[in-house]
Amino acid sequence: MTDAALGDLGRRTREQLADLPPTASLVYLELYAADGPRTLRQLTxxxxxxxxxxxxxxxxxxxxxxxxxSPRHTDPPSSEWNVDG
Incomplete structure (x- = not known):
C-alpha cells in the first residue's frame, strides 16, 4: 500500500477527498506517493x-x-494517471 497519509496533503485537497468514497482517497494517496504515473493495472x-x-x-x-x-502508446494502448499539481 501507500506511505503517504492524508495529513501530508493540503487542506483543500483533504476537503475534496472527504466528499469522495474511501477508495478514491486510497487511489489518490497511491498516486501522490508514486514516483511517476501509474496505469490502471498498477493501481489495481x-x-x-x-x-x-x-x-x-x-x-x-x-x-x-x-x-x-495521459495516453500511453503501448500495445495494447493504456492510460497513465498522475496527481495534478
Whole structure:
C-alpha cells in the first residue's frame, strides 16, 4: 500500500477527498506517493481493489481535477494517471 497519509496533503485537497468514497482517497494517496504515473493495472495491483472500483475512483478524482490522465502508446494502448499539481 501507500506511505503517504492524508495529513501530508493540503487542506483543500483533504476537503475534496472527504466528499469522495474511501477508495478514491486510497487511489489518490497511491498516486501522490508514486514516483511517476501509474496505469490502471498498477493501481489495481498496489491497492488490492477491483478494477471496476479503481476506475470509478479515477473518474471521481478526475471530475474533481485532482488527477490527470495521459495516453500511453503501448500495445495494447493504456492510460497513465498522475496527481495534478
Amino acid at each position: 495491483h498496489r491497492t488490492a481493489r477491483p478494477e471496476r472500483s479503481i476506475l470509478r475512483a479515477l473518474r471521481q478524482l478526475h471530475d474533481e481535477d485532482l488527477v490527470s490522465c
